[in-house]
Amino acid sequence: MPTLTVNGRTQTVSAGPETPLLYVLREELGLNGAKFGCGLGQCGACTVEVEGQAILSCVTPVGVLEGRPVTTVEGLGSPENPGPLQAAFIAENAAQCGYCIAGMVMRAHALLRSVPHPSEAEIRHALRFNLCRCGTHMRILAAVRRAAGPEPATTGATP
């Protein structure tokens, strides 16, 4: 039985190693933030973060995640105490129906971990495969910009 570390908690899960992480998160661990969208790794609603990178939990079997800490949207904060990125999404009203938002937040979280002050082009490039059918992309982009804050003057020129 695979061992999984999610949001800092290590536990053994009963699912087989071939089970996609998304099913384990939602059905075994009660973490319903990550959503089932297409189930084919094409929409991004199931995005979570592993080792600083965004991965698609619906097509990532838990067997490949032993010893690799997973962070879900629940790991960034709570409704009472949202993390900075979540607070920025709330402040910009980035959610319409909200189904894509956990994936968008986690994709942006992975981006900000490696590039703390991304350029507009870098944000768009990172989020380009996460789909939103309500069309709130402009507010999602604004939320990521808000969370990233202004670029420090020293790195003002982006390549």
Place this chain on the structure above:
Amino acid sequence: MRRRRIALWLGGALLLAAAGFGIAAWRPALAPGGPAPAETAPEQVRKGAILASLGYCASCHTAEGGRPYAGGRAIGTPFGTLYATNITPDPETGIGRYSLAAFTRAMREGVDREGRHLYPAFPYTHYAGLTDPDVAALYAFAMTREPVRQETKANALPFPLSWRPLLAGWKLLFVGEARMPADPRRDAAWHRGAYLAEALSHCGACHSPRNLLGAEVRTKAFSGGEADGWWAPPLDRTSPAPLPWSEADLARYLAEWDPLHGGAAGPMRPVVDAHRTVPAGEIRALAAYVATLYGPGPAGSRTGPVDRAIPGDDPALARGAATYAGACAVCHESGGGAAGGVPYTTSSLGHRTALRAPDPRNLILVLRDGIAPREHAPGPIMPAYGAALTPARMTDLAAYLRARFSPDGPWPRLEETVRDLMRDRSRPGPRAEASP
């Protein structure tokens, strides 16, 4: 005394050789000029647009996210990195000062307007076979693009390869008559396809092996080569494809995707994407010619797809099987796009040539980078697994896929190849497409 005379003779001979080489290498600059109005007539430009698509000019001369035809794409070669030039008509940084004569010389002889030799990553060995009217149409198309002022980055080549006159020697050795097969038993479409494949579409630039000096080995044309670190499969009888490639299969594959063999990935993807703007007759012609390269009666000589039971007692293969079940099967066991399964999938991965390849590069690269969706058009998509899989799990998965879908035995050096390719993520991914 005698020794001194020999030294003199030797020195003289060397000087003569150097002078001779200098004369052979020297090309004059051609007078600056631009197109006469008649040279860019609308019908010429329209014809040139189709030819430019079939020459895949944009796939090298457009950088990822860059302006169309403004150059800047890094082209990795075994000798160093070259940067594709700006072929927009900007007078300072592009080809704005090229007359038709200068353009023709560049295309056919690989010499720029100023008289400098061009590196053969630019496939002038193929373009040498282009007809005059086609070169003129390509000129009309190029000279009517939006001019972009963008300096081309300096090539990163070690000395003496950075010294362009050396290319004159390369050309003496390797530039000959353009290949232009003719066969009285074949029809006009086949001959059209031969012209496209050998000259304009320069298929051999990737699908033929190259020698130590980077020249295509003509005696082994289409027996497989390299493209951007990918394996370019053979298009001749040595192809390890499990299923025969009929003319109709090839036409479907080149136009979009083929339900039997699947679709293009890697550097072949922009080639197929470029065909979107090409008349169907041209694609059929290419297919008609390429189908004959595989040799007569390929149907009997192919082993057919395999899908073997994997013994459960090998822990690495069991791990690979679990990864396949959780990551791949949702699409690749859906029955195939033609049978109502996930679009653009084959009914079994056993149909894919990549799993029958002599090395695992193509599989690892497509697993690592996926297949990016086309913009504004339907097409195949595959998620990238470079972040989800560690090199060890990627190795397990590749070994499992090979064991299950190929009768050819494990890949040599699988672990090292995975490690190298997973480390080297700076390699260019799928190429950006540019619409004309």
